[in-house]
Amino acid sequence: MQxxxxxxxxxxxxxxxxxxxxxxxxxxxxEQPPAFLRRKNREADDTFRRTGITFNVYGENEAEERLIPFxxxxxxxxxPEWRKLSRGIEQRxxxxxxxxxxxxxxxxxxxxxxxxxxxxxxxxxxxxxxxGFTPPGGIYTHIVGIDLVRTGPxxxxxxxxxxxxxxxxxxxxxxxxxxxGMFPDLFSRIGVESVSNYPRRLARSLAACxxxxxxxxxxxxxxxxxxxxxxxxxxxAFLADQMGAELVEGSDLRVVEGRVQMRTTRGYKPIxxxxxRVDDDYLDPLTFNPDSALGVPGIMDVYRxxxxxxxxxxxxxxxxxxxxxxxxxxxxxxxxxxxxxxxxVQTWRCADKQSLAYVLDNLAELVVKEVHxxxxxxxLIGPTSSKREIAAFREKLVARPDNYIAxxxxxxxxxxxxxxxxxxxxxxxxxxxxxxxxxGIDITPGGLTRVALKKGSLVVNSSQGxxxxxxxxxxx
Amino acid sequence: xxxxxxxxLFWMFRYLERAENTARLLEAALRMALTRDLxxxxxxxxxxxxxxxxxxxxxxxxxxxxxxxxxxFVLRGPSNPGNxxxxxxxxxxxxxxxxxxxSSDVWEAVNxxxxxxxxxxxxxxxxxxxxxxxxxxxxxxxQVHGAFExxxxxxxxxxxxxxxxxxxxxxxxxxxxxMKYFLLLPSLSYVGSSLDTGQWEQVLRxxxxxxxxxWLNAGQIEARGIVEFVVLDDRFPRSLAFCRNALRDxxxxxxxxxxxxxxxxxxxxxxxxxxxxxxxxxxxxxxLHEFLVDFLASNAAIAQAIAEDYxxxx
Numbered sequence: 001m002q003x004x005x006x007x008x009x010x011x012x013x014x015x016x017x018x019x020x021x022x023x024x025x026x027x028x029x030x031e032q033p034p035a036f037l038r039r040k041n042r043e044a045d046d047t048f049r050r051t052g053i054t055f056n057v058y059g060e061n062e063a064e065e066r067l068i069p070f071x072x073x074x075x076x077x078x079x080p081e082w083r084k085l086s087r088g089i090e091q092r093x094x095x096x097x098x099x100x101x102x103x104x105x106x107x108x109x110x111x112x113x114x115x116x117x118x119x120x121x122x123x124x125x126x127x128x129x130x131x132g133f134t135p136p137g138g139i140y141t142h143i144v145g146i147d148l149v150r151t152g153p154x155x156x157x158x159x160x161x162x163x164x165x166x167x168x169x170x171x172x173x174x175x176x177x178x179x180x181g182m183f184p185d186l187f188s189r190i191g192v193e194s195v196s197n198y199p200r201r202l203a204r205s206l207a208a209c210x211x212x213x214x215x216x217x218x219x220x221x222x223x224x225x226x227x228x229x230x231x232x233x234x235x236x237a238f239l240a241d242q243m244g245a246e247l248v249e250g251s252d253l254r255v256v257e258g259r260v261q262m263r264t265t266r267g268y269k270p271i272x273x274x275x276x277r278v279d280d281d282y283l284d285p286l287t288f289n290p291d292s293a294l295g296v297p298g299i300m301d302v303y304r305x306x307x308x309x310x311x312x313x314x315x316x317x318x319x320x321x322x323x324x325x326x327x328x329x330x331x332x333x334x335x336x337x338x339x340x341x342x343x344x345v346q347t348w349r350c351a352d353k354q355s356l357a358y359v360l361d362n363l364a365e366l367v368v369k370e371v372h373x374x375x376x377x378x379x380l381i382g383p384t385s386s387k388r389e390i391a392a393f394r395e396k397l398v399a400r401p402d403n404y405i406a407x408x409x410x411x412x413x414x415x416x417x418x419x420x421x422x423x424x425x426x427x428x429x430x431x432x433x434x435x436x437x438x439x440g441i442d443i444t445p446g447g448l449t450r451v452a453l454k455k456g457s458l459v460v461n462s463s464q465g466x467x468x469x470x471x472x473x474x475x476x
Numbered sequence: 477x478x479x480x481x482x483x484x485l486f487w488m489f490r491y492l493e494r495a496e497n498t499a500r501l502l503e504a505a506l507r508m509a510l511t512r513d514l515x516x517x518x519x520x521x522x523x524x525x526x527x528x529x530x531x532x533x534x535x536x537x538x539x540x541x542x543x544x545x546x547x548x549f550v551l552r553g554p555s556n557p558g559n560x561x562x563x564x565x566x567x568x569x570x571x572x573x574x575x576x577x578x579s580s581d582v583w584e585a586v587n588x589x590x591x592x593x594x595x596x597x598x599x600x601x602x603x604x605x606x607x608x609x610x611x612x613x614x615x616x617x618x619q620v621h622g623a624f625e626x627x628x629x630x631x632x633x634x635x636x637x638x639x640x641x642x643x644x645x646x647x648x649x650x651x652x653x654x655m656k657y658f659l660l661l662p663s664l665s666y667v668g669s670s671l672d673t674g675q676w677e678q679v680l681r682x683x684x685x686x687x688x689x690x691w692l693n694a695g696q697i698e699a700r701g702i703v704e705f706v707v708l709d710d711r712f713p714r715s716l717a718f719c720r721n722a723l724r725d726x727x728x729x730x731x732x733x734x735x736x737x738x739x740x741x742x743x744x745x746x747x748x749x750x751x752x753x754x755x756x757x758x759x760x761x762x763x764l765h766e767f768l769v770d771f772l773a774s775n776a777a778i779a780q781a782i783a784e785d786y787x788x789x790x
Binding site: 049050051052228233237240241246247248249251252254262263264265266267 | 790
């Protein structure tokens with residue numbers, strides 16, 4: 001869709017002058033011969049292809065591996081901006097964990113009348129068998145990705161919370177490696193906060209959440225992947241490799257003597273912490289989807305008996321729901337006693353009659369999303385949709401209003417990308433990655449910047465042709 | 477290490493070796509076909525298909541044996557599920573499975589070569605392109621092995637990978653020899669005669685040993701010497717003896733690593749007592765074909781035992 005009004009560009013101000021965050025980068029950029037930049041741009045593509053940093057797209061016949069396009073112009077955030085964002089993110093993540101604990105225990109927030117009960121029970125991600133159970137260390141969301149958008153110099157909004165299984169962190173790391181490999185001189189001129197110890201921080205964070213059955217020594221951590229045909233397999237292997245953890249599939253695991261164990265060349269070995277990249281539904285065929293071959297029969301019983309830590313905890317997807325999202329300001333306030341530092345995007349819940357009426361009257365101006373949707377699928381972007389598309393969507397909306405929320409079309413900020421004809425502004429968002437353990441909340445300074453490569457487009461999802469950028473947080 | 481990962485490393489290297497051996501076989505046949513009459517050429521292509529055990533699939537798809545058809549069938553034939561293009565796909569998917577147990581150098585060597593070969597084999601290879609394709613396949617093997625030797629931790633994964641390499645190489649060398657044994661046998665009594673030395677050279681070329689054999693033997697080619705070289709010379713890295721020594725080392729290292737000897741090691745010792753002390757004359761006396769059949773069976777049994785000893789499968 002076309003952006004509305006005048007957008008905030010992160011590199012240039014309204015007069016076309018470079019903003020301070022980008023000053024040194026732009027000086028460097030101006031010094032590079034155009035042929036050099038063209039060559040480097042091609043080189044980046046080859047690097048990603050050779051190293052196999054791909055994601056799979058499922059077509060009619062077979063899975064095809066594709067590259068997520070990488071843009072070599074970094075997205076730059078200043079130290080004070082980052083400090084402010086971090087405080088807001090930390091507050092939100094703290095609230096999310098307290099919220100999840102409460103939902104599966106006394107539901108004080110419902111009793112207090114701050115959240116309608118129906119939102120829980122109609123929520124597909126709600127897991128009745130998590131009720132009354134406290135995960136090891138009380139942590140539900142070990143790894144969280146908070147999607148942020150920007151509309152002005154000081155205006156950041158949370159667009160989405162990804163508490164279930166946020167992905168993309170490998171791109172944060174590989175984008176940085178690629179940039180450092182291509183332009184080492186840039187990093188000697190500009191002080192950029194390092195992101196490279198994320199895997200170590202993740203390993204430490206997971207190891208801090210051992211289950212009661214942990215028998216001492218070095219905790220055994222494993223990453224559970226659906227396998228090489230999964231779209232994020234590269235990332236699963238990458239993280240396991242960098243953490244020094246095993247990369248396991250359901251077929252490697254079995255419940256033996258009350259523990260989830262993996263089949264090694266020496267026999268079965270118990271796992272203490274399982275970082276699973278398999279959805280709840282597929283985790284345990286005995287409890288959830290009986291046809292799943294991706295999970296481990298009986299793992300939920302072991303989990304509830306304290307035999308393993310599952311990260312993120314089953315049932316955390318409740319918080320990713322977009323109807324729940326619309327209550328986040330209340331949720332943050334309820335659990336932290338503070339006003340939210342990071343605002344939500346204004347959201348109309350179509351389940352409310354009045355809101356629905358407003359949304360139906362303004363479909364052409366709004367973005368309408370399914371409450372359980374993700375990846376940019378199943379949504380209507382009013383301003384870029386045809387009359388027919390809007391009419392078809394209207395029918396779905398009227399039939400099941402509680403399945404939808406609506407938001408205004410935001411004037412998303414832009415950051416330039418490299419093109420053959422020079423720098424060109426494109427819309428961006430930002431996903432910082434947050435680790436939660438009993439030791440505290442740890443936010444890596446940086447994140448994944450997704451960029452809509454088509455001029456004027458606001459859709460940044462990789463499944464819809466978006467690309468990524470290296471994200472720099474400047475040192476003070 | 478996970479049993480599944482051990483399996484992936486083992487098969488990654490088996491397929492890599494198989495692709496390389498197949499390329500050598502085709503190269504040798506191509507040379508033979510170019511220098512001989514049509515009838516010999518056809519027999520040569522027929523023997524390539526037979527050595528690879530593909531008669532059924534080939535004859536179901538094609539009527540006659542001509543070079544273009546055979547090498548395209550072997551390299552990329554859609555009706556041949558074991559074509560070289562698929563082998564490289566299997567090398568890569570096994571490498572992906574074992575991604576965290578191989579270095580980035582190895583992975584990038586596998587991935588880059590797979591991309592190049594998959595592209596080369598996306599279209600039929602004509603007379604002029606086949607050399608390029610075969611060269612690319614051999615280069616892939618060299619690069620992956622080079623990266624592997626230079627960067628892999630010498631733990632059990634290293635030994636599973638090497639076990640895969642040498643099981644496959646021994647299998648290939650024994651099959652090539654077995655396919656030609658009847659050419660080598662009668663000539664024993666005609667050592668130095670003008671019998672078809674081209675066919676013997678062919679055997680040597682198929683196992684990349686023509687040049688070194690010729691150098692060692694001052695250019696003299698005779699059947700007994702070839703068999704001795706390909707079966708018993710433990711200096712030659714594609715001989716059965718060399719493969720056996722390497723495999724024995726792998727099994728020994730795995731046993732030390734695990735603190736226990738598996739069934740594979742027992743089978744190995746059993747085979748050693750039967751085979752490893754034989755001279756070339758004893759082999760001919762017992763029958764080269766019978767010797768090779770026994771060797772192939774014991775090789776396959778050891779491979780199977782490795783998979784069981786180290787829990788490759790659930």
